[in-house]
Amino acid sequence: MTPDPLRPDQLPLDTPPVQYLNLDPSLYVRDDIWQQERRSIFAHTWQFMGPVASVATSGQYLAIDIAGTPIFAIRGRDGTLRGFKNVCRHRGAKLLADGAGKCGLIVCPYHKWSFADTGRLVQAPWYGKDPAIIAEDWPLETVHLSEWRGLLFAALDPKESLLDQLGSLPDELADEPLETYAATDQATVSFTANWKIYTDNFVEGYHIPGTHPSFYA
Numbered sequence: 756m757t758p759d760p761l762r763p764d765q766l767p768l769d770t771p772p773v774q775y776l777n778l779d780p781s782l783y784v785r786d787d788i789w790q791q792e793r794r795s796i797f798a799h800t801w802q803f804m805g806p807v808a809s810v811a812t813s814g815q816y817l818a819i820d821i822a823g824t825p826i827f828a829i830r831g832r833d834g835t836l837r838g839f840k841n842v843c844r845h846r847g848a849k850l851l852a853d854g855a856g857k858c859g860l861i862v863c864p865y866h867k868w869s870f871a872d873t874g875r876l877v878q879a880p881w882y883g884k885d886p887a888i889i890a891e892d893w894p895l896e897t898v899h900l901s902e903w904r905g906l907l908f909a910a911l912d913p914k915e916s917l918l919d920q921l922g923s924l925p926d927e928l929a930d931e932p933l934e935t936y937a938a939t940d941q942a943t944v945s946f947t948a949n950w951k952i953y954t955d956n957f958v959e960g961y962h963i964p965g966t967h968p969s970f971y972a
Contacts, residue, residue, distance in 0.1 A: 797822035
């Protein structure tokens with residue numbers, strides 16, 4: 756006997772997790788559910804950015820998107836790693852391209868406002884000495900950063916610490932020499948699918964004997 760799928764109204768995101776076998780297929784394709792997931796899950800949890808080694812020297816940055824909000828982490832000249840929303844305070848243009856890079860000043864491509872690696876506004880061209888433009892009043896908006904064993908995570912509005920979110924993972928990986936790992940290559944694979952489809956497939960090994968029999972060769 757196959758259990759009935761859970762309908763969207765049976766699985767509100769603000770209730771504790773339940774044990775289930777199947778979700779209603781509409782949960783994988785409905786835009787309103789996706790928007791709710793972004794607000795309720797991704798906006799309040801830690802997301803992996805990359806290896807801390809990628810932002811080891813002054814000016815190096817990593818830029819990603821969390822729940823529709825572009826963010827970046829940058830190593831300052833003072834050695835401090837800081838996180839900011841990747842959005843100019845003037846008209847909301849995106850400041851840095853996604854991925855890894857290096858820069859001096861952070862310069863908006865739209866009106867050329869520039870910011871220091873501390874997030875402080877350095878220059879607003881053509882405003883002269885306009886009293887409305889006081890640098891201290893226009894810093895980049897900050898985001899939360901946390902490091903764990905050489906890995907960098909970011910969050911917009913975390914509801915718990917990174918270690919609390921990781922749960923038992925630190926103990927499970929205690930013998931793994933993560934700090935010695937180095938990134939040697941990077942690839943991006945894009946596909947049209949809800950994140951739950953990828954997760955459902957990736958976290959279970961039940962499909963491997965049938966789908967990937969060569970893994971057992």
